[in-house]
Amino acid sequence: MSTAVALRGIRKTYGKTTALDGLDLEVREGEFFCLLGPSGAGKTTTLKTVAGLELPDSGTVELGGKDMRGVEPYDRGVAMCFESYALYPHKSAYDNLASPLRSPRHRLPAAQARERIGEIAELLGISALLDRPVGRLSNGQRQRVALGRVLVRPARAFLLDEPLSHLDAKLRQQMRAELKAIGAVQHTTTLYVTHDSVEALALGDRIGVIRDGRIVQTGTREEIWYRPCDTEVARAFGRPRINLLPGVVTQDGGFRSADGKVELSVGAQAAPGTDVLIGLRPRDITLRGPGHELTGTVYVTEVLGRSVEVTVRLGEQQVSLVAPRPDTTGLRPDDPVRLSVRPENLLLFEADRPERPGRRIEKSA
Numbered sequence: 001m002s003t004a005v006a007l008r009g010i011r012k013t014y015g016k017t018t019a020l021d022g023l024d025l026e027v028r029e030g031e032f033f034c035l036l037g038p039s040g041a042g043k044t045t046t047l048k049t050v051a052g053l054e055l056p057d058s059g060t061v062e063l064g065g066k067d068m069r070g071v072e073p074y075d076r077g078v079a080m081c082f083e084s085y086a087l088y089p090h091k092s093a094y095d096n097l098a099s100p101l102r103s104p105r106h107r108l109p110a111a112q113a114r115e116r117i118g119e120i121a122e123l124l125g126i127s128a129l130l131d132r133p134v135g136r137l138s139n140g141q142r143q144r145v146a147l148g149r150v151l152v153r154p155a156r157a158f159l160l161d162e163p164l165s166h167l168d169a170k171l172r173q174q175m176r177a178e179l180k181a182i183g184a185v186q187h188t189t190t191l192y193v194t195h196d197s198v199e200a201l202a203l204g205d206r207i208g209v210i211r212d213g214r215i216v217q218t219g220t221r222e223e224i225w226y227r228p229c230d231t232e233v234a235r236a237f238g239r240p241r242i243n244l245l246p247g248v249v250t251q252d253g254g255f256r257s258a259d260g261k262v263e264l265s266v267g268a269q270a271a272p273g274t275d276v277l278i279g280l281r282p283r284d285i286t287l288r289g290p291g292h293e294l295t296g297t298v299y300v301t302e303v304l305g306r307s308v309e310v311t312v313r314l315g316e317q318q319v320s321l322v323a324p325r326p327d328t329t330g331l332r333p334d335d336p337v338r339l340s341v342r343p344e345n346l347l348l349f350e351a352d353r354p355e356r357p358g359r360r361i362e363k364s365a
């Protein structure tokens with residue numbers, strides 16, 4: 001598959017702030033790529049660098065295999081949707097959607113433009129708002145108009161900066177489901193920025209995790225979920241969060257918790273005595289399943305709808321698990337419980353250090 005967008009060794013500083021610190025990123029032709037990271041990680045700067053709105057201090061930007069040095073934003077052929085949407089407040093939503101189609105490069109005959117705008121407006125649920133001035137719309141409505149403005153015209157790539165962040169939870173969920181079904185999105189390389197891991201998992205053909213101006217891991221949702229590169233990536237995905245219990249690697253490559261109460265054979269590819277964290281995802285722990293067994297006592301239970309989050313004391317540690325409601329009927333605080341975890345679901349990491357999160361340790365099969 002050919003590469004649509006390639007960033008190599010991008011550095012970008014603003015005064016003393018390093019926004020991008022040697023960022024490498026490749027987005028394949030036609031894919032929906034999610035760039036996930038916390039606020040301040042460098043996501044917006046990455047998009048602006050692709051669009052040519054910011055010039056890197058060093059490094060190269062390639063679009064369709066061509067070096068973009070010296071190429072003006074307008075000539076790059078990408079369409080970007082900003083977090084702070086640049087709309088014309090006095091013009092109607094319709095005119096805001098239509099203006100990209102009036103530019104010399106993308107001019108469409110009026111009838112075709114109307115059809116295309118109608119289609120996009122329908123998909124974004126703003127058909128009834130088209131006559132209203134954008135300045136009188138709610139934030140969520142404005143955000144959808146801004147997204148529509150990007151999707152309405154053909155582009156080599158869409159660059160979307162947290163385009164659903166101002167929508168209420170219900171609408172966000174609905175739009176998330178619909179976004180990938182939009183024809184233009186299906187056929188166009190999309191680089192989608194978000195700080196929401198649920199969104200990244202739902203939308204991304206692949207996900208790039210950005211931290212402090214660098215990509216720390218790129219992969220499919222399965223790769224990121226089952227083989228997170230370090231504890232911070234493991235913590236970023238999944239709610240409730242992954243349980244991380246401190247301990248050491250034993251002589252035979254097993255795990256023993258710091259309090260000596262939990263022992264698991266894991267086949268750690270690390271020297272005995274290494275300080276480690278074992279990672280157990282709450283939905284991978286069952287109350288009556290096959291696998292390794294752990295015994296503990298119930299600390300607290302919390303109903304999450306059809307499932308129940310159970311916090312269990314294991315020695316001096318607590319772990320949370322999510323179980324179907326029937327499995328938890330009758331559980332009371334201080335009740336003894338047996339937990340099971342399949343060996344393949346155990347993740348092992350080096351202990352976290354002040355300067356960096358613990359990296360994943362391989363296990364023997």
Ligand code: ADP
Pocket residue numbers: 014017018019037038039040041042043044045046
């Ligand atoms: P994100 O979009 O992931 O929240 P940004 O790319 O906006 O992150 O910002 C990355 C870093 O660069 C942050 O520390 C931010 O404060 C800084 N930064 C971004 N734009 C500017 C600017 N125009 N002037 C100064 N600092 C900036």
Ligand code: MG
Pocket residue numbers: 043044045083161
């Ligand atoms: Mg941003």
